[in-house]
Amino acid sequence: METKPYHHGDLRHSLIETGIELIGEYGEDKLSLRKVAMKCGVSNAAPYAHFQSKDEFIAAIQQHIMDMFINTLETAIQENLDSPSLLMMLGKAYVMFFYKHPLYYDFLFSRKNIKINLSLGSSGENQPLDILKKAAMQIFGKTNMPESVIQDKVIAMWALVQGLSAIVTMQNVEYTDNWEAKIEDIIKAIAMPC
């Protein structure tokens, strides 16, 4: 008789998926727990069986998106493992991810939501900086460059792609040219060993 069952069945994942949809479409501002719950056909307070607070819900979504991002980077590495332009291709993947999903940039990096470990001295696995480090060692590791110089190069590279991502996702920055090629040029000019 098509009556809605009292138990949703898979509410947690449903909430997260709906949340990601709304964020990708309208941004974090327009994301309210109540709307997400309603979209999932469930009452206001239902989400609180799965998340202690809205912040915890947001953190779960953020983790999900960060996983997608990390995945993109890892794929870029796998596809260019032995190429001399490994670093450049990785940087391009970094920026293009946010170019394709502008709203994800703010969501991942706005102060409020940074709960993910990005620390420089981290023993972290699978974080953006660590992935860049790995690729840099692939490129510069065989040279006799001192480690501290490589470290600086990695941070410069990180800053470059992070900044390009920020710029490329700004609403008022328009550039009629082909961003993808432009990004490639810019990264190439800096990321390649002189």
Place this chain on the structure above:
Amino acid sequence: METKPYHHGDLRHSLIETGIELIGEYGEDKLSLRKVAMKCGVSNAAPYAHFQSKDEFIAAIQQHIMDMFINTLETAIQENLDSPSLLMMLGKAYVMFFYKHPLYYDFLFSRKNIKINLSLGSSGENQPLDILKKAAMQIFGKTNMPESVIQDKVIAMWALVQGLSAIVTMQNVEYTDNWEAKIEDIIKAIAMPC
């Protein structure tokens, strides 16, 4: 008899000042019109005589902070007009501004608030990118470098300092070293003509 006058006298500026205080201290999330109004000794609806909406209020504050930022950059240019390290010093001023005021970074650049023209093809005056361009012409203008190459260099420089600002203001990125010196090194390695 110390009775509060019905008319505040300078409410608009009072609201903006109080808003900047709250943002610098707690960030944008904790900023409500009602709290700002109360802090100014005025009722809930009073701000609506000066701003049509909260967004308009936020925009006014953003303009104010952007002016402070631009001012910092202009000062850095004036102080290093004929120095070969002009670009580097300018970049350092760029990053250090946000290092000193981390909460301003999100506030200025979070998608929601970008109403300021940052476009690359802008005829804009006094915008960050234009200031960088001006300084770059000072450095590279006398060489026989093609304009398009200079343009790319400017964007790379912009991305670098924007990214460094983003990184330096991330909560979980800690770096025991002296950031100021580190930033100088990183920018120097890229911003100086080879």
Place this chain on the structure above:
DNA sequence: GCTACAATCTTATCAGCGTAAAGATTGGAG
């Protein structure tokens, strides 16, 4: 100096939000 108007401010009031408490419903372990 008086009057009338426009700007400013207050006092409700509304809908939407995050969240907590209390109780209804249900799947599943014993």
Place this chain on the structure above:
DNA sequence: CTCCAATCTTTACGCTGATAAGATTGTAGC
């Protein structure tokens, strides 16, 4: 089959941005 724990609903609270109606006041024009 029973009972418990997980899940969901209902209700309610305080805070928020915003609007409408009315009170107060500076000031331009006479």
